Amino acid sequence: MKAKFSSKIGIIAATVGSAVGLGNIWRFPAEVQENGGAAFLLIYILCVFLLGVPVMLSEFSLGRAGGADAVGTFRKLTPGKPWWLIGLLGILASYIILCFYMVVAGWTLEYMIQSITGNLYQPVDGTDTAGSFTARMSQYIQSENTPLIYIYIMIALNLAILLGGVKKGIERISNILMPMLFLLLVIFCCVSLSLPGASGGVTFFFEPDFSKITPTVIINALGQAFFSLSLGMGVLITYASYFPKDSRLGRTAFTVSVLDLLVALMMGLIIFPAVVSFGLENESLRGLTLVFVTLPEVFNQMEFTTLWSSLFFLTLAVAAITSTISIAEVSVAFFQDRFRMSRAKACLCVLLPTVLFSTLCSRSLAAGSSLTVAEMTLFDFMDMLATNVMLPIGSLLMCIYAGWVIPRRLMLSQLTDNGTIRSHICTFILFCIRYIAPPAIIAIFVSSFL
Ligand code: TRP
Numbered sequence: 001m002k003a004k005f006s007s008k009i010g011i012i013a014a015t016v017g018s019a020v021g022l023g024n025i026w027r028f029p030a031e032v033q034e035n036g037g038a039a040f041l042l043i044y045i046l047c048v049f050l051l052g053v054p055v056m057l058s059e060f061s062l063g064r065a066g067g068a069d070a071v072g073t074f075r076k077l078t079p080g081k082p083w084w085l086i087g088l089l090g091i092l093a094s095y096i097i098l099c100f101y102m103v104v105a106g107w108t109l110e111y112m113i114q115s116i117t118g119n120l121y122q123p124v125d126g127t128d129t130a131g132s133f134t135a136r137m138s139q140y141i142q143s144e145n146t147p148l149i150y151i152y153i154m155i156a157l158n159l160a161i162l163l164g165g166v167k168k169g170i171e172r173i174s175n176i177l178m179p180m181l182f183l184l185l186v187i188f189c190c191v192s193l194s195l196p197g198a199s200g201g202v203t204f205f206f207e208p209d210f211s212k213i214t215p216t217v218i219i220n221a222l223g224q225a226f227f228s229l230s231l232g233m234g235v236l237i238t239y240a241s242y243f244p245k246d247s248r249l250g251r252t253a254f255t256v257s258v259l260d261l262l263v264a265l266m267m268g269l270i271i272f273p274a275v276v277s278f279g280l281e282n283e284s285l286r287g288l289t290l291v292f293v294t295l296p297e298v299f300n301q302m303e304f305t306t307l308w309s310s311l312f313f314l315t316l317a318v319a320a321i322t323s324t325i326s327i328a329e330v331s332v333a334f335f336q337d338r339f340r341m342s343r344a345k346a347c348l349c350v351l352l353p354t355v356l357f358s359t360l361c362s363r364s365l366a367a368g369s370s371l372t373v374a375e376m377t378l379f380d381f382m383d384m385l386a387t388n389v390m391l392p393i394g395s396l397l398m399c400i401y402a403g404w405v406i407p408r409r410l411m412l413s414q415l416t417d418n419g420t421i422r423s424h425i426c427t428f429i430l431f432c433i434r435y436i437a438p439p440a441i442i443a444i445f446v447s448s449f450l
Contacts, residue, residue, distance in 0.1 A: 002067060003166035005242045010167075012255055013174035015239055017322030019260040020181065022104055023228040025319055026291040028264045029271045031224050033290075036212030037204045041268070043218050047225040048257050051440055054432035055231050055395055056253045058402035061414035063240025064249065069333035070234030073241065077406050086397045090234030093390035094330045095350075097233065099357040100382045101327060102158075105320035106151030106362070110140050111292065112313035113150070120296060121305055133293045133300075141292070144366050151358050154324070155351055161325050162332055162347045166242050170325055177318045184315040185266045191308070192270045192277075201272030219447045222440060227387060228260055232395030235326050238333045248417055250425070263319075274298045291316070328354075392445040396438055403434035 005011045032040050066073025070087035077083075114120040124135040141147060161169045192198065226232060243252075271290070275281055278301050280294055299309040328350055335346035364371035364378035373381040402411060408430070413419065415426040 003242060004244050005171050006167050007171075008247070010171040010175060011243055011247060011252060012259075013178045014170050014242075014322075014326070015236070015252065015256045016259045017170075017174040017178050018230045018235055018239065018326030019228060019256055019323075020178075020263045021228075021230075021319050021323030022101065022108075022316070023224070023323075024260065024263045025267050025316055028224060028228065029267055030290050031220055032205065032268060032272075035217045035220050036209065038206050038208035039210060039212040040217055040221055041205065042208050043213065043221040044225060044264075045261065047222045048229070048261055050432060051222065051437050052225045052229045052231065053253050053257050054429050055226070055399060055437055056229055056236060056257065057249060057415060057429055058398055058411075058433050059231065059234075059236035060240040060243070060249045060253060061411055062398070062402055062406075063237035064243050064245070064247070065410060065414050066237070067241050069241070069337040070237050070330055071334060072337045073237050074401070077410075083401060083405065086394065086401060087234055087237070089390065089397070090232070090237070090394050091330055091334050093386050093394055094233040094235060094327050096382050096386040096390070098324065098327045098331075099354055100361050100379055100386075101320070101324055102154055102354055102358045103147070103151055103362045103365075103379065105154045105317070105324055106147055106358075107141055107292065108313055108316040108320050109154055110147060110150040111296075112310060112317050114140070115306060115309035115313050118306055120309065121300055133296045134289075136296070137289070137292045138367075142365050142367055144363065147362050148359055151362060152355065154321070155354055155358070157321060158324050158328055159347055159351045161321070162328060162351070163344060165343055166329075170329065173325075174322055177322055181315055181318050181322075182263075184311055184318075185263060185270070188270045188308075188312065188315070189266050191302075192273045195273055195277035195302075197277045198273035201274070201276035202269065204276070205268045205272045215447070219444050222444045223388070223392075226391060226395055226441075226444075228264065229257060230323070230326065232391045232393075232398060233327070234330050234394075238330045239326065241333070246417075248421075249414060250417070250421060250429075271295070389445075392441050396441040396445070399433050399437045399441070403430065403438075 005014060062073050062077065066076045068076055070090050071084045072087075074084035074087045111120065120136060124132045124139065139146075161173050163169065164172070193202070230236060240249075243249075271294075275294060275298065278298050280297060295312065296309065299305050299312070302308060328347075331350040332343070332346045335341045335349050336343060339346075341349065360371060361379045361382060363369055369377065371378045376384065411430060411433075412423065412426055415421075415429055416423055
């Protein structure tokens with residue numbers, strides 16, 4: 001018997017768990033900052049609903065119709081044809097993402113523990129507190145061995161959850177962790193919005209300056225939307241194969257996208273008011289440094305530093321773990337279905353090698369490391385390859401497959417949940433899958449090389 005999620009809430013919690021991750025918490029605010037604030041936000045929202053939802057629905061339809069892992073689904077729907085290679089590409093890409101995502105997931109755990117012990121807020125030898133968070137970050141992230149311990153703990157936690165299986169592992173842990181994550185974010189929003197001068201940050205985030213919209217901004221918004229919704233790698237095909245036959249695809253895709261957007265919005269309302277309130281707008285706000293340097297700076301200036309800091313990094317670790325299990329599940333399902341392995345064996349086959357690859361990835365960040373590819377650290381190279389190259393190619397091929405290869409009738413029966421929802425909305429969605437998403441994705445892809 002194929003494993004299934006057991007409830008509507010479970011389906012939503014697990015899928016939102018996959019979507020909400022480091023992408024929402026550190027990538028999104030950094031992108032907003034770099035692409036002109038509210039104008040970017042507006043385009044991002046359009047991308048989520050006009051492109052993200054249709055592509056998500058293609059993956060859901062394929063997964064529920066095929067009822068198998070990312071490769072098996074293509075084999076069942078188009079037997080004897082090489083389309084399953086799309087699934088294989090997704091599995092490979094998701095594995096690469098898994099290895100470097102696990103490294104960042106390890107840092108979140110390290111920061112959480114160091115916040116609880118208070119070490120994060122002790123001045124680093126030889127520096128005053130002002131520069132100390134940059135020094136701390138290099139100490140935590142770039143040293144040879146300390147980050148590894150936390151990465152291994154993260155891998156062990158993933159293993160424990162995945163061994164529990166789809167229902168007792170993934171679904172149960174998501175049902176507990178996701179509400180907790182939302183609660184923590186709401187608390188942080190309230191704290192941040194009540195800081196003196198917070199309104200400056202809110203204005204930056206919500207008042208669009210339309211002159212800031214350029215082709216690059218649009219393309220960055222698209223890329224962010226796809227990453228944040230976990231599209232293009234077979235994650236959602238795999239999860240949808242665990243949806244019961246009578247689940248509601250449209251409603252699920254809409255709810256997941258709205259909740260994912262909500263988390264991104266809350267993060268904006270947490271970070272920008274805090275940064276403006278403490279006058280840190282001019283510091284370099286980019287990706288990792290935003291969360292790992294600027295925010296500790298903010299916490300350090302607030303009351304109850306240890307409490308806020310520990311809770312925040314706990315939130316981050318929770319978001320990371322529900323995403324890593326979804327990324328790993330793509331490969332676990334593949335091993336189980338293709339090679340008829342037991343769940344335990346499949347989990348070990350997937351997670352044991354990540355110990356090696358994540359170690360290499362983490363080591364490549366140490367000062368003077370020779371682990372470089374094409375003049376990038378191994379870490380950056382894997383990020384670039386998976387996020388900028390394999391993810392758009394995967395999403396594009398999936399849209400072409402769902403829109404043009406499999407029979408229109410089959411897609412419509414999935415999209416309408418076997419005729420239970422009005423078909424003109426579904427026809428519109430199919431139109432987006434066929435004619436709007438593919439050219440838009442090609443645009444993201446080509447522009448990333450310009
Ligand atoms: N969506 C997650 C985030 O925002 C990351 C993620 C999980 C992902 N699964 C994925 C990204 C599959 C791309 C493809 O952090």
